[in-house]
Amino acid sequence: MLWYLMKRLCLSVIIIVMAVGALFIMLHSIPGDPVSIALGPRATPEVQAAYAAKMHLDKPIYYQFFIFLGDVAQGDLGVDVFSNRPVALTLGEQLPYTIALAVAALGWAIAIGIPLGCLSAIWPNSWIDRVTGILSVGTIALPSFLVSIWSILLFSITLRWMPVIGAGDEGDIVDQLYHLVLPAFAVGLGWVGYLARMVRASMLEVMGENYIRSARAFGLPPARIVFRYALPVAVLPTITLIGVGFGGLLSGTVFAEIIFSRPGVGRIIYDMVLARNFPVVQGAVLVTIALYVVVTLIADLLVSWLDPRVRDTF
């Protein structure tokens, strides 16, 4: 297990460095002069030159990249060129909101999706299975931004049950949870369908295994067979899916953060790309990549712990 962990950690570091490199090149390949865009048309040549020097934009691109990597290694993500605030500070404020949204969205999707998948597998081709199938495909097909807008129209404007904007008052955890409900619903809805379909397929496969047939032959109660012997095995691919899907969720939160005007890393990336505030974009994307790699790593380790055969295949 330790050797497996070491290999996965090394791979994670390589992935992060490569992803940051690709991001860096892409960001600097966008047409347009970042100095003139950031400072506007009225900036004097002196101010433009000072900005370029401050951002290291007057240096070769590889030099800028290594400066950035060196700073990151020391925990320095740079300074916001507009506010002069440390990028790490800005991201430290934003990241908890994104994580809370992603976890809440995934949490309710797991809580609903996995039981639905189980029910469908236990009674295949029943009305429960058919309704679940229709709902699953329907929710998968709905883009999260559409769900966001519809949910605002229904729950906030028509019924006036839910708040629309912001993340709630600081220090008021109940208010913050309340502001989390609609965004988490919008982001997580598609995952309910994904998880239900995934668990159903896995469960059907496992329920056909010899050891399940033996359990039935021994007369074990059906519930015990499902929850003690079938589900723990069937859920393994789902854990991997959740790990990989967490990255997708992070990108999905961008829409929710914009539409619900929530703070978050996705929204800060969106805003700062438009403003060409390179240090914040670089820092935010780096943090997002790192988060994704860490979550994927945790999912892989969990799967390898739950199913030791996986370790030997890496």
Add this chain to the structure above:
Amino acid sequence: MTKLTQSRRGFLQTAAFAGAAGLTGSIPGISWSAEGDTLTVRFDREMESLDPGYYVGGHPPNDVNWCLMPSLVHYGPSDNGWVPSPYVESISVTDSTHIDFTLKPGLMWSGGNGELTAEDVAYSYNRMKDSEWKGDYVAFDRVDVTDTYSGTIVLNQPFAPFMSLTLASGTGIINSKKALEAVGGKYTTEPPATCGPYVMEHKQAQYVKMRPNPDWTGAKPAYANIDCIFVTDSEAGALAFEAGELDCAKITSTSYARYQKELPENGALTVAGALQYMWMGINTENPKLADPRIRKAIQMAVDVDSIVAGAYSGTAEKSAGIICPGLVGHRDAPGYPYDPAAAKALIDEAGAAGLTLTLRTLNASERVLAAQIIQANLQQIGITVEVIPLDSGPFWEMGQESKGDTWKDLELWMMRFGAGPDPFEATQWFIRDQVGVWNWERWSSDEFEELYAKGIAETDTAERAKIYVRMQEIMEETGGYVWLTHEPEVFIHRADIAAQFAPSGEMQMAYFKPS
């Protein structure tokens, strides 16, 4: 000591229970905005800087500064004129180059930076002469300080719009000399000292909260607290208003058209100004467009009524130049008709049938729609147009010689500028010095240059009107411009709030009050 163990099966069971537990919870009561003494408004973007010398875009920096910082004059409630600010005992224009002012005593800067004085005024305006907004101070010479509270602003030439364009606008903000020098003479989003009815709490990308300034000795604003929430998406802003979470929000032309048909309960619309002018530019130096008959034909072929109806849902005003409605020198109609038949005849006469051109535009829905209408219009006269939508980065530098060679390939483009409440500001971008900077149509005229200088110095309104009308005629005669629209800055706000806006479309939140 108990050893903590966790089996695989136990982990999965715990995770399942935890997930189910996450579903349970209670729904607390919701609190809506504008209850009591708190006003909640929308800011559509984060602020890069509040420094009057270096801010980018009027909203939201001006909205914030007018709550926190002193200035000698403010925009009045109902027209484009100025009124003395709450910071002055008196201010008067003594002649065409001298403005006397006397500050109210006892207005204190935050952070122990002393009293607001005439020295602060002199320091702040002198500093602007070297700032990125020095264009607003083109006529400013100096401030002669008379005593602690009084002084005289001296202009280097008569400059009619100085009060409304310079002092009342965001560039007329006064800083504390002591505090600003202490931080090196420049700042971004944290003013070194404030002196206004509010103090600010700013959380990046989330909100700006205005709270009462305990040291403020002037008149109290109607709303003790103002919460400015960053809502970058315009439609989300409109929805938040409908849900009762915002009291005032700037909206798009799409929402404006919708609300004109049916207003939300307790909603009211205010058009804060239409100081935007949009046109289709034509590169007069491009070989494909060198024949003036082709440019004239393009001017006559564009159906602006269809653009206003199709792209702006009828909410924008047809344009006839760069001077916006309500300003001196505004024209009611362009000097060319909409006449596709005559345009087609001109194209045939020039032997340009089958011409292919590119039309570049910002990648915004209204503009792309407008570009597509123009594409169809020009197709009717035998010109094939390829619409090229661009993001703001490449768009804003495509005509600038200092940013590469794209300007050489420019043919047609859609452009929109914002203006201040005086015609001078709009004309400054088209003088000879601006060719290859912001004059992408690449023409110049001696008469235009003379009129530009004359317009700055002229104080007679009727004479100024003649000057600026003629300047727009000169622009039009180059064949480099197809006037399109003046887009309004529209806000939706609670009907029981009397909202006040600057002519340039910023909120004067300290003047908001219950109606």
